[in-house]
Amino acid sequence: xxxxxxxxxxxxxxxxxxxxxxxxxxxxxxxxxxxxxxxxxxxxxxxxxxxxxxxxxxxxxxxxxxxxx
Amino acid sequence: xxxxxxxxxxxxxxxxxxxxxxxxxxxxxxxxxxxxxxxxxxxxxxxxxxxxxxxxxxxxxxxxxxxxxxxxxxxxxxxxxxxxxxxxxxxxxxxxxxxxxxxxxxxxxxxxxxxxxxxxxxxxxxxxxxxxxxxxxxxxxxxxxxxxxxxxxxxxxxxxxxxxxxxxxxxxxxxxxxxxxxxxxxxxxxxxxxxxxxxxxxxxxxxxxxxxxxxxxxxxxxxxxxxxxxxxxxxxxxxxxxxxxxxxxxxxxxxxxxxxxxxxxxxxxxxxxxxxxxxxxxxxxxxxxxxxxxxxxxxxxxxxxxxxxxxxxxxxxxxxxxxxxxxxxxxxxxxxxxxxxxxxxxxxxxxxxxxxxxxxxxxxxxxxxxxxxxxxxxxxxxxxxxxxxxxxxxxxxxxxxxxxxxxxxxxxxxxxxxxxxxxxxxxxxxxxxxxxxxxxxxxxxxxxxxxxxxxxxxxxxxxxxxxxxxxxxxxxxxxxxxxxxxxxxxxxxxxxxxxxxxxxxxxxxxxxxxxxxxxxxxxxxxxxxx
Numbered sequence: 001x002x003x004x005x006x007x008x009x010x011x012x013x014x015x016x017x018x019x020x021x022x023x024x025x026x027x028x029x030x031x032x033x034x035x036x037x038x039x040x041x042x043x044x045x046x047x048x049x050x051x052x053x054x055x056x057x058x059x060x061x062x063x064x065x066x067x068x069x
Numbered sequence: 070x071x072x073x074x075x076x077x078x079x080x081x082x083x084x085x086x087x088x089x090x091x092x093x094x095x096x097x098x099x100x101x102x103x104x105x106x107x108x109x110x111x112x113x114x115x116x117x118x119x120x121x122x123x124x125x126x127x128x129x130x131x132x133x134x135x136x137x138x139x140x141x142x143x144x145x146x147x148x149x150x151x152x153x154x155x156x157x158x159x160x161x162x163x164x165x166x167x168x169x170x171x172x173x174x175x176x177x178x179x180x181x182x183x184x185x186x187x188x189x190x191x192x193x194x195x196x197x198x199x200x201x202x203x204x205x206x207x208x209x210x211x212x213x214x215x216x217x218x219x220x221x222x223x224x225x226x227x228x229x230x231x232x233x234x235x236x237x238x239x240x241x242x243x244x245x246x247x248x249x250x251x252x253x254x255x256x257x258x259x260x261x262x263x264x265x266x267x268x269x270x271x272x273x274x275x276x277x278x279x280x281x282x283x284x285x286x287x288x289x290x291x292x293x294x295x296x297x298x299x300x301x302x303x304x305x306x307x308x309x310x311x312x313x314x315x316x317x318x319x320x321x322x323x324x325x326x327x328x329x330x331x332x333x334x335x336x337x338x339x340x341x342x343x344x345x346x347x348x349x350x351x352x353x354x355x356x357x358x359x360x361x362x363x364x365x366x367x368x369x370x371x372x373x374x375x376x377x378x379x380x381x382x383x384x385x386x387x388x389x390x391x392x393x394x395x396x397x398x399x400x401x402x403x404x405x406x407x408x409x410x411x412x413x414x415x416x417x418x419x420x421x422x423x424x425x426x427x428x429x430x431x432x433x434x435x436x437x438x439x440x441x442x443x444x445x446x447x448x449x450x451x452x453x454x455x456x457x458x459x460x461x462x463x464x465x466x467x468x469x470x471x472x473x474x475x476x477x478x479x480x481x482x483x484x485x486x487x488x489x490x491x492x493x494x495x496x497x498x499x500x501x502x503x504x505x506x507x508x509x510x511x512x513x514x515x516x517x518x519x520x521x522x523x524x525x526x527x528x529x530x531x532x533x534x535x536x537x538x539x540x541x542x543x544x545x546x547x548x549x550x551x552x553x554x555x556x557x558x559x560x561x562x563x564x565x566x567x568x569x570x571x572x573x574x575x576x577x578x579x580x581x582x583x584x585x586x587x588x589x590x591x592x593x594x595x596x597x598x599x
Contacts, residue, residue, distance in 0.1 A: 052450050066296045068365075
């Protein structure tokens, strides 16, 4: 749920117009989330997030590593 | 006995100054610390010391507590008073020094600007290096910058004069009241205790806090080492809590990838509490030629990074922290600000331990202990997983239409400091300054090339299973509108978030990227283009 925060109107900074390549114009793309390529992209995103979750798990054995040097 | 002695800085004079009745000059010269300090203080690669001033009869608070808890009850006659060895860049005579110190405060600045810090020489066998506070290398060089987030201000009192120095205290383990972990925690607490919620303790107090017995039931004193579990207990008793990241087995050993380590350092640096790294270090014992590996705790005090050229857009996520080339650690077996260098290898770190061996065996990082305030409940990884999903969405929206690649920088900060930073980046920051915020916020900066495109704020005090996004600030209208419109037209993007609150995250990004007239997320609404 969005918080009750201030919304900031973008500030035109010197040079920020050049974020896009020359000649780029925006066109709304509609993605088919049932297509094989999008399903593959979603699976990839989930896999990467799963790796982060696994990293969060503390290896219990490691807690008994003694720093002896 | 004179109260001080001045001599030229050179290896013989430093070894003599560090020696005592239990430790000969040759024994001092055989120490790793001596080799390290000669280079660190030296003229060629170091901070260019020219003069040594030995202050006799010095009472060190840290040594005094350790002395009363152990050395005082030994039969041998250990002294409680230390020597303090001061270093200066310039050279001067006794007479010139005495003329300077009697001058009124404020008229001696030209003299004290040459002051480089001190080492307390303890009157015990071999482990002579006590509290050490030394100046750091310069912060900027031609194409790189050093960030010393572990440093704090010290006021050094010398013969009625106060000298201010930015540094972080170091000392070597004495292997009696504490080994590497106790000294690493001690250095960390020197900085953390600048905050009212953390307590500075001496090495013996730290070892005492760890447990009543060691993990195998052995006595705590003389100390033979602390486990990660015991380190976390000490940190808790000092007013902080620990985020623990443990390396997983890859091949024979547990280790953490360098790229991830860089992200963690950059992420936690802004709250300015040094991290504790557990290294697997190679060494040779005097009895054997075989290389052994053991665990060793060090305190992370800073890092160095170099600017890199912007890359072309690519599908894989990119991180600003990849610019980090080396980190600085207080390694109590070598010295303060010892370098750990990242090469191109996935895991290998080059350290003094590796360089000291003919075979140059690698040093690896096995675990990270991050001491934090208890209100920081959302971890770096909680934020990274949301950013990983968002980065893939951004790739699908923009592909190669952006001039450069999107790269991310995720950092924890005090919201007050974030607000202060907006004074430099926003034309009219008062709407941000007046927004109530949690004490700690995670800030994800998205750069296109080297230009900041937008920032996402996350509430660091929130729940990891909830939606902890807090605010978004865009720097480019065209970018924001393209992002918002595509997100709005494709609700299926919520499936990219592998999170229990995926719908709320999708709605958060949708609402916070909306043009002002459509924004429904807040009661306050500002147009900063005045």
